[in-house]
Amino acid sequence: MNANTPKNHAMRCATLTALLLPAFALPALAAASRPFSAQKPADPTGTVEIIDVEGSIDIAGWDQPSVEVTGTIGAKVERVDVASSGNRTTVRVVLPRGSNGGGDDDYEAHLKIRVPQKSQLEVSLVSADLRLAGVAGTAHLQTVSGEINGDGGGGDLEVASVSGDIHLSARGSHSGRFKTVSGDLVISGVDGDVQLSTVSGDARLTLGTLSRAQLSSVSGDVNVTANGLAAAGQLAADSVSGDVGVHLGAVPDADIDVQAFSGEIHNCFGPKAVEEQYGPGSRLSFRSGKGGGHIQIDSKSGDVTLCAGK
Amino acid sequence: MTTPRFTTIEDALASLPRAVQPARDLWPAISRELAAPPADVALAGGAAARDTAPRFALKSWPLALAASLAVASLAGALCWSVWRERPAAALVARTAPAPAPVTARTLVNFEPLHNAEYVSARSDLEQVFNERLKLLAPATRARIQADLETIRKANADIRAALGKDPASPLLLKLLQNTGQQEIDLYTSVAQTTEPMLARRT
Amino acid sequence: MEGQDFEALYRAHVGQVYGLCLRLTGQPALAEDCTQECFIKAWRALPGFEGRSQMATWLHRIAVNTVLGLRRRRPGDALRDAALLDDAIAEALPSGDDAPGTLDLEAALDRLPQGARDVLVLVGVYGHSHEAAASMLGIAVGTSKAQLHRGRRLLARQLGIGMEAA
Numbered sequence: 001m002n003a004n005t006p007k008n009h010a011m012r013c014a015t016l017t018a019l020l021l022p023a024f025a026l027p028a029l030a031a032a033s034r035p036f037s038a039q040k041p042a043d044p045t046g047t048v049e050i051i052d053v054e055g056s057i058d059i060a061g062w063d064q065p066s067v068e069v070t071g072t073i074g075a076k077v078e079r080v081d082v083a084s085s086g087n088r089t090t091v092r093v094v095l096p097r098g099s100n101g102g103g104d105d106d107y108e109a110h111l112k113i114r115v116p117q118k119s120q121l122e123v124s125l126v127s128a129d130l131r132l133a134g135v136a137g138t139a140h141l142q143t144v145s146g147e148i149n150g151d152g153g154g155g156d157l158e159v160a161s162v163s164g165d166i167h168l169s170a171r172g173s174h175s176g177r178f179k180t181v182s183g184d185l186v187i188s189g190v191d192g193d194v195q196l197s198t199v200s201g202d203a204r205l206t207l208g209t210l211s212r213a214q215l216s217s218v219s220g221d222v223n224v225t226a227n228g229l230a231a232a233g234q235l236a237a238d239s240v241s242g243d244v245g246v247h248l249g250a251v252p253d254a255d256i257d258v259q260a261f262s263g264e265i266h267n268c269f270g271p272k273a274v275e276e277q278y279g280p281g282s283r284l285s286f287r288s289g290k291g292g293g294h295i296q297i298d299s300k301s302g303d304v305t306l307c308a309g310k
Numbered sequence: 311m312t313t314p315r316f317t318t319i320e321d322a323l324a325s326l327p328r329a330v331q332p333a334r335d336l337w338p339a340i341s342r343e344l345a346a347p348p349a350d351v352a353l354a355g356g357a358a359a360r361d362t363a364p365r366f367a368l369k370s371w372p373l374a375l376a377a378s379l380a381v382a383s384l385a386g387a388l389c390w391s392v393w394r395e396r397p398a399a400a401l402v403a404r405t406a407p408a409p410a411p412v413t414a415r416t417l418v419n420f421e422p423l424h425n426a427e428y429v430s431a432r433s434d435l436e437q438v439f440n441e442r443l444k445l446l447a448p449a450t451r452a453r454i455q456a457d458l459e460t461i462r463k464a465n466a467d468i469r470a471a472l473g474k475d476p477a478s479p480l481l482l483k484l485l486q487n488t489g490q491q492e493i494d495l496y497t498s499v500a501q502t503t504e505p506m507l508a509r510r511t
Numbered sequence: 512m513e514g515q516d517f518e519a520l521y522r523a524h525v526g527q528v529y530g531l532c533l534r535l536t537g538q539p540a541l542a543e544d545c546t547q548e549c550f551i552k553a554w555r556a557l558p559g560f561e562g563r564s565q566m567a568t569w570l571h572r573i574a575v576n577t578v579l580g581l582r583r584r585r586p587g588d589a590l591r592d593a594a595l596l597d598d599a600i601a602e603a604l605p606s607g608d609d610a611p612g613t614l615d616l617e618a619a620l621d622r623l624p625q626g627a628r629d630v631l632v633l634v635g636v637y638g639h640s641h642e643a644a645a646s647m648l649g650i651a652v653g654t655s656k657a658q659l660h661r662g663r664r665l666l667a668r669q670l671g672i673g674m675e676a677a
Contacts, residue, residue, distance in 0.1 A: 051505045093505075124505050127447065144502045145450045162498055163453045181457045181495055199457045199491055218464045218491055240464040240484055259480045261471060280475055298480050300468060319663045322616050322670070323635030329526025330533055332543050337521055340550050344517075472523045479566045485516050 033072045033105065038082040042067040045137070046087030047120040048113075052128045053095060055108035061117030061134035061153060067091065071111035080109060089115075117153070132168075152176075157190070165201075178203070180220075196222065198242075210235055217242040217302075228308075229254055233293040239302040246297070248308040254293030258284040261300045268307035432493070439496040442503040454499060461491050517557075520566070521550055527567060527637075528574050534632045535578045537621055545581055549574045571637060575647040619669040627662030630655050635662075 042048065044065045050057060055074070062068075067089045069082055081092045093109040109128070115121070120137040123130060125146045132139065132150035139152055142160040147167075154172025161183040170176055171189035178185055178194075180201040191208030198220040207213075207226040215222050215237040222237065223245040229235060229252035237244050243263070251269055258265050258273065261281045265273035273284035284306070288295075297304050443451050465488040472481045525546060532545035552573050620628060633644040634655070645655040 053505050095506075124502065126503060126505055127450070142498075142502045144446065144499070145453075160498055160502065162502055163450060163457075179494065179498065181498060182453050197491070197494060199495065200460050216487055216491075218488060219460050238484060238487055240468065240488065261475075261478065261480055281478070281480065298483060300464075300471065300481065300484050319666050319670075320635065322666075323620075323631060324638070326613065326616065326636050328530055328637060330530035331526050332529045332546060333539065334543075336525065336529075336543060336547050336550075337518060340521065340547050341518070343547070343551050344554050469519050472519055482516075482520060482566060485519065489516055 033074045033108070035071070036073045036080055036109075036111070037068075037070040038080065039066055039068045040082050040084045040089055041065060042084055042089040042116055042119070043087035044116040045118045045120075046089065046116070047122060047137075048115045049088065049090045049092075049122040049124075050113060051091070051124045052093040052109050052111070053107065053126040054128050055093070055110045056129045056131070057109075057123070057125065058112045058131045059121065059123070059133070059135060059150075060112070060114050061119070061136065062114045063117060064114070065116055066114075067116075068114040069111055071109065073109045073111075074104075074106040076106035077109055080111070120155075129164075152189075161185075161201075198222065202242075209233075213237075215244070217244070221245075221302075223247075228252060229293045229295065231292055235293075235295045235297075237296070238298040239300070241301045243302045243304070244297055244299055245305040246295070246307070247305075251289055251308040252293055252295065253289035253291060254295045255287050255291050256284065256295045256306070258295075258297040258304050258306060259299070260302070260304055263299045263301050263303045266303065266305045269309060270306075435493070435496045435500065438500045442499050442506075445503055445506045454495070458492070458495060461488055461495065464488050465492075517554060524567060524570050525550075528570055531571055531574050531632065531637060532578060534617075534620065534636065535575070535629060536581065541581065541585075545574065545577050548581075549577045552577065568639070568643065571633075571639070572643075572647050575633070579649065615670065616666075619666050622669070623662055623665055626650075626654075627658045627665065630658040631662040631666070634659055 042065060048067055050059070067082065067084070069080065069091055073080060073093065076096065078094045078096045081090065081094060083090050091111070091113060093111075095107055115135060117134055118136050121132075121135055121139040121141070123132075123139070123141045123143075125141075125143040127145045128143070129147045130141065130143065130149070132141070132148070132152070134151070134153055136153040136155050138156040138158070140158045141148055143164045144162045146161075146164045148159065148161065148164060149167045151169040151171070152173050154170075156175040157168065157170055157173055158177045159166055159168070160179040161181070163182045165184045165186075166178065166180065167186045169188050173190050174192035176187060176190040176194050177196075178187060179197045180199070180203070182200045184201045185196070185198065185203040185205070187203075188206040189208065190205075192211050194205065194207060194210065194213045194215075196203055196205065196213075196215045196217075198216070199218045200220050202221045203215075203217070203223065205222075205224045205226075207224065209227050209230050211230040211233045213224065213226075213233075213235040215224065215235075217237075217239040219241045221243045222239065223243075224237075225247045226249065228248050228250040231253060233252070233254070235246065235254075237246065256270060258267070259281060260273075260283075265282055265284050267273065267284055270284065270286045270288055273282045275282050288308075295306070297306065443454060446454070465485065468481050468485045468488065472478065472485065475481065528549050529542055529546045532549070533539060533542035536542050536545060549570065553570055556573065620631060623631065629648055630644055633639045633647065634641060639647070641652050641655045641659070645652040648655070650658075
């Protein structure tokens with residue numbers, strides 16, 4: 001089943017090298033990017049792994065049991081490996097040994113990749129931008145500085161960025177884990193379990209009903225708008241200096257405990273926050289509705305806003 | 311007898327200094343004791359102590375993951391995303407030179423079971439992080455360094471606040487989170503720069 | 512929790528823990544042992560600390576527990592050293608404080624019977640409730656209140672201070 005035997009692989013390498021050789025031999029000539037295309041059969045519910053340093057990757061789900069890669073690659077891109085083994089297909093953009101991308105387009109790969117719509121995705125990019133749509137399996141996406149846009153197709157999401165911004169629609173998804181350092185995050189649609197960690201990136205989440213939310217920030221502002229908190233749902237948020245805003249569509253049945261060391265607490269329901277008895281800070285602690293759930297927000301100097309109902 | 315300063319016993323007692331500094335710094339002896347091998351844990355209370363000592367009831371989920379993984383799997387202890395199946399230890403083996411000596415900057419984890427491995431892995435992870443930074447474009451590198459500064463400054467702010475308000479579990483928890491954020495940053499950079507490593511053909 | 516962060520916690524709380532140990536044991540050297548043991552226990556108990564109660568209260572609880580343990584293990588060490596205690600407390604006072612008055616009070620506290628002193632220290636100096644103090648000392652709440660009343664009466668007599676209306 002595996003068409004990518006070492007022999008074929010070597011032949012492909014030799015061919016590509018031959019094609020590339022003139023470019024290396026005559027560095028004075030502007031090297032052109034070249035087209036690339038490949039297709040491999042793929043397990044309809046298998047995993048597709050995509051690795052690229054620079055450029056742009058556009059992933060779309062389709063109803064074929066194969067992975068199709070088309071696009072252009074820069075002159076200094078050594079090759080693009082597309083290989084299937086068992087239920088895993090890998091698309092890897094390979095740069096010459098010793099180079100790590102130079103910030104110029106010779107190292108870029110701009111690829112459109114079609115994958116079976118129920119595939120699991122594992123995407124590792126450095127500065128390449130990612131667009132994603134119509135893939136329903138679990139998606140693990142990571143980037144350093146590339147941007148991530150599109151929709152999660154309804155599957156679970158696990159997204160990590162260092163400085164790239166993330167804009168994803170996750171309608172139909174029941175679990176989302178998002179981690180950023182300085183990239184901004186705009187996520188909509190997760191209904192269920194959400195985890196977020198940011199250092200300085202701002203996060204805006206528009207979610208369904210939360211069964212479990214864990215939000216952590218250093219200086220980024222975090223804003224969550226959700227339909228509501230599930231019965232016995234848990235929301236925990238903490239921030240050092242970023243502001244935290246939680247807006248629920250319905251008044252929750254939860255024990256609420258908000259503490260701010262020097263930030264202000266603004267709440268639209270429940271009693272007013274009180275100053276701490278020992279030491280600085282203010283606290284808002286009360287039972288909302290029938291209780292059962294738990295909302296806990298801790299902040300050092302960020303302001304906290306908690307609202308519910310129309 | 312001197313003239314009484316207070317009108318009531320309550321006032322008098324409440325005026326006494328709650329904090330009294332010991333004549334000498336007790337921290338060195340305490341930290342030595344805490345860094346000692348697990349034998350103390352067993353002596354301190356048998357099975358119950360063994361059950362509770364290794365685990366930390368931390369709210370942050372990455373370490374909650376670590377709590378359930380074996381000591382040997384540093385991936386669980388240090389990596390956010392276990393699904394990558396590329397433990398920090400493996401990353402380190404591939405790229406790091408001989409582990410740097412433990413410097414004063416390196417945080418020491420008193421976790422009895424993880425002591426030596428944790429210290430070594432943490433130091434290695436920092437090294438991998440620094441190596442990988444060099445691979446990145448200057449603008450990206452600058453952003454990452456700025457964010458590391460943000461985390462460290464937040465950490466310092468919280469410590470300063472703790473100095474003035476010792477009775478604050480809120481600050482303590484936030485301090486813990488910033489420590490975790492720093493490790494997460496190293497891990498993120500280490501993992502996301504993997505595509506840049508020179509590959510063998 | 513990193514070791515460096517636990518050190519920060521230590522530095523933030525050692526004064527109160529030592530102060531508590533010192534007044535309960537009456538001996539600086541024993542109070543040092545008590546403080547060390549308290550923080551070691553605190554580190555090991557940290558997994559069970561949910562973080563929603565006051566850290567200081569939690570540490571005080573461990574400190575009192577440690578003192579009680581020391582008392583059981585070293586019954587011969589019942590000798591309190593008033594002079595050393597004086598010096599230790601004097602060091603803690605901010606300059607300009609009415610030192611003689613405060614030291615008189617500490618000395619008077621030191622001369623009280625142990626049961627009354629324990630409660631006066633926990634409730635009067637450290638501001639704990641009777642419920643908390645009783646729980647820490649392993650006594651009934653009623654006993655705690657009785658000890659407090661007795662201690663106040665004795666102190667008042669020694670210092671010539673009026674009693675607060677009970």
